[in-house]
Amino acid sequence: MADESLFDRLGGFYGIAGAVDVLVDRLYSNASANANPAVDKFHTEGGHAGFKFLVTAWSIEETGGPKCYPGRDMRESHAHLNVSEQDFDTVRLEIAATLSYVGVPKQEHDEFMAIIDSYRDMVVDPDKRIAAE
Numbered sequence: 001m002a003d004e005s006l007f008d009r010l011g012g013f014y015g016i017a018g019a020v021d022v023l024v025d026r027l028y029s030n031a032s033a034n035a036n037p038a039v040d041k042f043h044t045e046g047g048h049a050g051f052k053f054l055v056t057a058w059s060i061e062e063t064g065g066p067k068c069y070p071g072r073d074m075r076e077s078h079a080h081l082n083v084s085e086q087d088f089d090t091v092r093l094e095i096a097a098t099l100s101y102v103g104v105p106k107q108e109h110d111e112f113m114a115i116i117d118s119y120r121d122m123v124v125d126p127d128k129r130i131a132a133e
């Protein structure tokens, strides 16, 4: 139904948790993401299951599901990572590829990617931000 939330249209808890399961596995072994030493360190130290939980809860809340995200805000949780525009594009590409891989239709794909893009300025380090033309 057109008035269903994005959360519902993505398959609710099970659909979102399933997509994040695939996404985080891909990110942990993504050589381009791990070219950022701070990201590589986090991935090497583990915390795989907890990270999947936080990204799942964030995605549930952002797409109109129940308020259940207990983590830090996006600026605070990425401040120490020196994320460049290129780093963001790497993660963005994995998110888009994962949505495609798990079969999310175009409408829902575009809506979810618009949410991701709205956080770019909070995640990219202010010193590495490339001003929009």
Ligand code: HEM
Residues within 6 Å of the ligand: 033, 036, 038, 039, 042, 043, 054, 055, 058, 070, 071, 072, 073, 077, 078, 081, 083, 087, 088, 089, 091, 092, 115, 116, 117, 119, 120, 123
């Ligand atoms: C809009 C895009 C992004 C979303 C929605 C997102 C989501 C999240 C969430 C929910 C957390 C957990 C926050 C917490 O610990 O309380 C987190 C942490 C983290 N994110 Fe992201 N992230 C995004 C972009 C990125 C990018 C571009 C990178 C790397 C280039 C990245 C790498 C990490 C790492 C390494 C952590 C763990 C930091 C730590 O606890 O030390 N994220 N992210």
